[in-house]
Amino acid sequence: MPELPEVETTRRGIAPHLIGRRVSEVRLRRPNLRWPIPTEIAQLLPGERITAVQRRAKYLLVETAIGSAMWHLGMSGSLRILPQDTPPRLHDHVDWLLDSGQMLRFTDPRRFGSLLWQPVGTIHGLLAKLGPEPLSDDFSGDYLWHASRGRTAPIKQFLMDQHIVVGVGNIYVAEALFAAGIHPERDAGSVSRVRYARLAIEVKRILEYAITRGGTTLRDFLSADGEPGYFEQELFVYGRAGEPCKVCGTTIRVMQLGQRSTFYCPKCQR
Ligand SMILES: [Zn+2]
Secondary structure, eight states, X not given: XXXXXXXXXXXXXXXXXXXXXXXXXXEXXXXXXXXXXXXXXXXXXXXXXXXXXXXXXXXEEEEOSSEEEEEEOTTXXXXXXXXXXXXXXXXXXXXXXXXXXXXXXXXXXXOOOEEEEEETTOOOHHHHTOOOOTTSTTOOHHHHHHHHTTOOSBHHHHHXXXXXXXXXXXXXXXXXHHHHTOOTTSBGGGSOHHHHHHHHHHHHHHHHHHHHTTSXXXXXXXXXXXXXXXGGGGOSSTTOTTSBOTTTOOBOEEEEETTEEEEEOTTTOO
């Protein structure tokens, strides 16, 4: 599933091909993805010039003077820049033709992705109550410490709550908690200010590193061929149950927490 680093990598990959371009035609091969595609996409977008491509949580916002198209990649979605004469395949659901002669193509075998519309001057309901971006200055150890006072939820679930901070998915929260030496089951409200300062730094470091490597699944935006990423070989705990800890040699464990697999080192994480 695309996590924040993959979405940010996608943004950086497609933005130079979109910004300043006019959408000349929108081709929808089906009326809905996860949700119905709003009529504004086909009716209002053609003729508009793209002014920016932003990311909020795992949404990509393609901005124009009249509003923003909101893409979500869901479980298996991808956006690529292709020549306009590239024949569509089975799971290619949406094309935006651009005045550059290229097109933006959305492919999604499982169709959990979405394409929505946010009129200019409004904030879509899905974006309205989200916590800060983990790579922004609003996300810090002090912010986490204040937000966690009185919380008895395990710190892993606290960090994955989109009202607290957006986009720190299962892989990255596991790696950040390991790097900060914090046990995933510990009560969020019992973690000290000093340890939260370390945790915030590790969340940022791990996400930024993953972005430089193109996320856990590197995508090639200009061709249909993906290449494997390198980040998976560099994970310390995620997906490593039964293997020795790279720091202390203790066997990495896995448990279910909030119905998600949770990997940790019982010695390094307290
Ligand atoms: Zn260890």
